[in-house]
Every structure is written in C-alpha cells, then in structure tokens.
Amino acid sequence: MPPFSPQDVAADTGRAAEPAAAPASVVDPGPTPDLSPYDALLLYSFGGPNKPEDVVPFLRNVTAGKGIPDARLEEVGEHYYGFGGKSPINEQNLALKAALEAELARRGVELPVVWGNRNWEPYTTDAIDELEALGAKNAVALVTSAYSSYSGCRQYREDLAVVLDGRGQLGPDGSTGVQFDKVRSYFNHPGFAQANVDAVLDGYAALADKGGDGSAARLVFVTHSIPDTMEAASRISFATYSEQHLDLARVIAAEVSARLGHEVAWDLAYCSRSGPPSQPWLEPDVNDHLEALAQDGVRDVVLSPIGFVSDHMEVAYDLDTEAMETATGLGMTAVRAGTVSTREPFVRGLVDLLVERAALARGETVEEATVGDLPAFRSVCAPGCCLRRDGEPSGVPALCSTDVHS
Numbered sequence: 293m294p295p296f297s298p299q300d301v302a303a304d305t306g307r308a309a310e311p312a313a314a315p316a317s318v319v320d321p322g323p324t325p326d327l328s329p330y331d332a333l334l335l336y337s338f339g340g341p342n343k344p345e346d347v348v349p350f351l352r353n354v355t356a357g358k359g360i361p362d363a364r365l366e367e368v369g370e371h372y373y374g375f376g377g378k379s380p381i382n383e384q385n386l387a388l389k390a391a392l393e394a395e396l397a398r399r400g401v402e403l404p405v406v407w408g409n410r411n412w413e414p415y416t417t418d419a420i421d422e423l424e425a426l427g428a429k430n431a432v433a434l435v436t437s438a439y440s441s442y443s444g445c446r447q448y449r450e451d452l453a454v455v456l457d458g459r460g461q462l463g464p465d466g467s468t469g470v471q472f473d474k475v476r477s478y479f480n481h482p483g484f485a486q487a488n489v490d491a492v493l494d495g496y497a498a499l500a501d502k503g504g505d506g507s508a509a510r511l512v513f514v515t516h517s518i519p520d521t522m523e524a525a526s527r528i529s530f531a532t533y534s535e536q537h538l539d540l541a542r543v544i545a546a547e548v549s550a551r552l553g554h555e556v557a558w559d560l561a562y563c564s565r566s567g568p569p570s571q572p573w574l575e576p577d578v579n580d581h582l583e584a585l586a587q588d589g590v591r592d593v594v595l596s597p598i599g600f601v602s603d604h605m606e607v608a609y610d611l612d613t614e615a616m617e618t619a620t621g622l623g624m625t626a627v628r629a630g631t632v633s634t635r636e637p638f639v640r641g642l643v644d645l646l647v648e649r650a651a652l653a654r655g656e657t658v659e660e661a662t663v664g665d666l667p668a669f670r671s672v673c674a675p676g677c678c679l680r681r682d683g684e685p686s687g688v689p690a691l692c693s694t695d696v697h698s
C-alpha cells in the first residue's frame with residue numbers, strides 16, 4: 293500500500309468534514325465559576341510518535357509487560373510508518389489544550405493547563421516538573437478517555453503513582469508533592485453526548501453528499517476493543533465498559549432519530565483488537581460487522597467512533613483506512629463521523645466537569661449532570677476500581693482513589 297497523508301484519507305474514504313475551527317461558545321458564560329482548591333489542570337493523555345524514529349520506542353513504552361505478540365507490533369508500526377511515523381494525537385491534544393484555555397478564559401477563570409502523556413513526550417514526569425515550576429500544589433487531572441476501564445481509568449492513575457514514586461514523591465496516602473484529583477469518567481456527561489450527536493448529524497449530511505441514503509443508513513458506533521477479562525473487571529464502576537458505551541449510544545441514537553425525523557437503527561462494534569487470538573476480546577469487530585450488515589442488505593453506513601475523543605491513529609488507520617476499505621469492497625456507501633475533538637459542547641462540558649469536581653473537592657453538594665440511565669461515575673475511585681484483569685490486583689499503587697496502595 294502506498295504511503296498517504298491523513299488529508300488523502302479524508303478525501304478518499306468519505307470521512308465527514310470537520311468543522312474548520314472550533315466556534316467560540318455562544319452560551320452565556322454566567323458568573324465566574326469557583327475552581328478552588330485547584331491551581332492547575334493536568335491534561336493527561338496517551339501520547340504518540342512525532343517522527344519515524346519515535347515509533348519503536350513509543351511502542352515499547354505502550355507494550356511493556358503486556359504480552360502483545362511481535363507480529364501485532366510490526367503491524368501497528370506499519371500503520372504509523374504509513375502516516376510518516378507521526379500520530380495525529382499530539383497535535384490534537386495541543387488543540388484541545390488551546391480550546392480548554394480559551395473556554396476557561398471566556399468564563400473568567402485563571403487556571404494554567406499543563407499537558408502530559410503516559411507513553412510519549414511530554415511524559416507525566418515532564419508535566420509534574422512543569423506543575424512544580426508553576427508553583428502548583430493542587431492539580432486536577434482530566435484524562436482524554438471518556439470511559440471507565442483499566443485503559444481509560446486505572447492505568448492513568450497507576451502511571452501517576454508510579455511516576456511520583458520514581459521521583460521519591462509517593463507517600464502512604466498519595467503524593468507528597470503536587471496533589472492530584474481526577475475528573476470522573478465523562479462518557480455520560482451531556483457535553484460529550486451533544487458533541488457526538490452533532491458529529492453524527494454532520495456524518496449523515498456527508499453521507500447524503502456522497503449519494504448515500506440517509507433514511508436507510510445504519511448508525512454503527514465504534515470503540516476500542518478490550519479483553520473480556522478487562523471488560524469484566526470494569527464492572528466495579530456501576531456498569532462495564534461496553535455497558536457505558538451502550539448507554540451513551542442509546543441517547544445519541546434517540547437524539548439523532550428525533551433530529552432526522554425517522555428511527556435510526558444502530559449497533560456497537562469494536563476495533564483495534566490485539567493480544568493472542570486465543571484470548572477473547574469484545575466483538576463484533578467493525579470489519580466483520582460491516583460484512584454481516586452487507587449480507588442483511590444494508591447499503592449505507594455512518595460510523596461514529598464514540599470510543600475516542602480525537603482522530604488519532606486508531607481512527608485514522610483502523611476506521612478511515614481499514615474499515616472504509618472493507619465498506620467499499622462490500623459496495624457500501626460509508627462515512628466516518630467526526631470525534632468530539634474540540635467541538636464547542638464538548639469543551640464547554642469539560643469545563644463544567646472541572647467546576648463540578650472543584651465543588652466536590654470543597655465538600656459541597658453538587659448535581660452531577662448526566663444523560664442516559666447510568667449515574668455519574670465516582671470522582672474518587674473505589675478500591676479495586678478498573679483492574680486490568682478480573683480479580684487480579686496489579687500490585688501497583690494508583691492515585692485518585694481511596695486505596696493508593698492496593
């Protein structure tokens with residue numbers, strides 16, 4: 293396959309056009325919110341390579357001790373090389389950081405935003421250095437993962453604890469330096485839901501532009517697959533990872549149906565599985581699912597990657613490249629709806645979540661905004677929250693919970 297740029301992918305595979313720039317909020321900023329006790333925001337993400345030489349060391353960071361087969365690593369490395377060895381994720385996090393800074397400023401709040409990643413520069417330790425240089429004592433962490441599971445919750449909290457420990461800053465109850473709280477998993481926050489609804493509606497419009505039939509198009513939500521054991525271990529947080537997706541998917545599909553004026557049929561599919569083939573992961577895989585839909589006579593599809601907050605490599609490769617090739621091969625008209633990225637309702641919702649978290653930290657009673665049937669997730673994780681494998685504590689400390697050393 294010849295190398296291509298992300299722009300080519302957008303042109304060739306029917307990715308729904310992104311809004312040119314995030315529009316400034318038209319919503320009245322209201323009175324200046326109180327973000328005390330926080331004095332800094334840590335925007336905490338996965339990280340990705342910036343150039344070809346970064347790819348192998350990045351993959352080593354991601355997969356340390358995870359038992360990912362070499363064949364899978366070579367395959368994933370090729371996905372990155374196909375995009376010039378550069379993941380879009382870092383630029384997207386910088387764009388989200390700028391959007392958060394603009395929204396904080398619009399609300400009249402002064403809160404420095406520091407960016408750090410688990411797997412690439414700027415690393416968690418770089419972010420802590422920056423927080424210390426700013427004189428921050430009480431930081432609030434916002435992870436770029438909306439759902440609760442080992443990958444989206446505990447793995448970030450473990451990384452924070454392990455990095456603090458390496459700096460000699462982990463005491464029996466947490467950090468002995470900068471203090472960290474975490475914003476709850478926000479998949480069922482109204483801002484995240486609204487931004488996804490908007491992106492799906494744009495996807496339906498793009499499908500019509502491609503000659504697709506929006507009134508018959510299936511809405512296929514897509515998220516990252518995880519091992520069945522990790523799915524089971526995510527149960528501690530009221531509902532499993534997949535149930536969290538289904539709850540949000542129902543809300544989005546109902547709103548999209550109302551806006552389009554007809555009932556939209558939908559499903560949830562998964563992408564990006566790794567691990568040995570003998571190990572069960574959440575299914576159906578999006579490619580298999582497209583085949584099943586084609587066999588059922590479905591011709592038009594809108595793919596909505598609700599599992600991801602921005603168009604990083606999983607989206608650019610597994611959906612825009614691979615799944616779109618599958619759809620084209622099946623003679624389908626398919627469009628990939630956008631991710632929430634810097635959409636206005638999402639960014640405004642994230643700042644609402646910071647305001648809510650700060651009030652909780654001050655011991656105030658707050659109404660935690662949600663959509664769907666599930667409650668707001670815990671802001672302080674419970675013992676054993678989001679373990680990697682069912683019933684198998686990792687033996688690694690984790691911050692932002694009632695059990696730092698579990």
Ligand SMILES: CC1=C(CCC(=O)O)c2cc3nc(cc4[nH]c(cc5[nH]c(cc1n2)c(C)c5CCC(=O)O)c(CCC(=O)O)c4C)C(CCC(=O)O)=C3C
Binds near residue numbers: 438443
């Ligand atoms: C649930 C979930 C999210 C969504 C939530 C969130 O956003 O956090 C996510 C995001 C991401 N995953 C990413 C990259 C990778 N994930 C891998 C491996 C894995 N992911 C897993 C789960 C998730 N991952 C799991 C269970 C594994 C198996 C190993 C393990 O048990 O942990 C591997 C190793 C090779 C492979 O197996 O593919 C890579 C390279 C990138 C960066 C992309 C870029 O560079 O643009 C991002 C944002």
Ligand SMILES: [Fe+2]
Binds near residue numbers: 440441445446673677
């Ligand atoms: Fe958790």
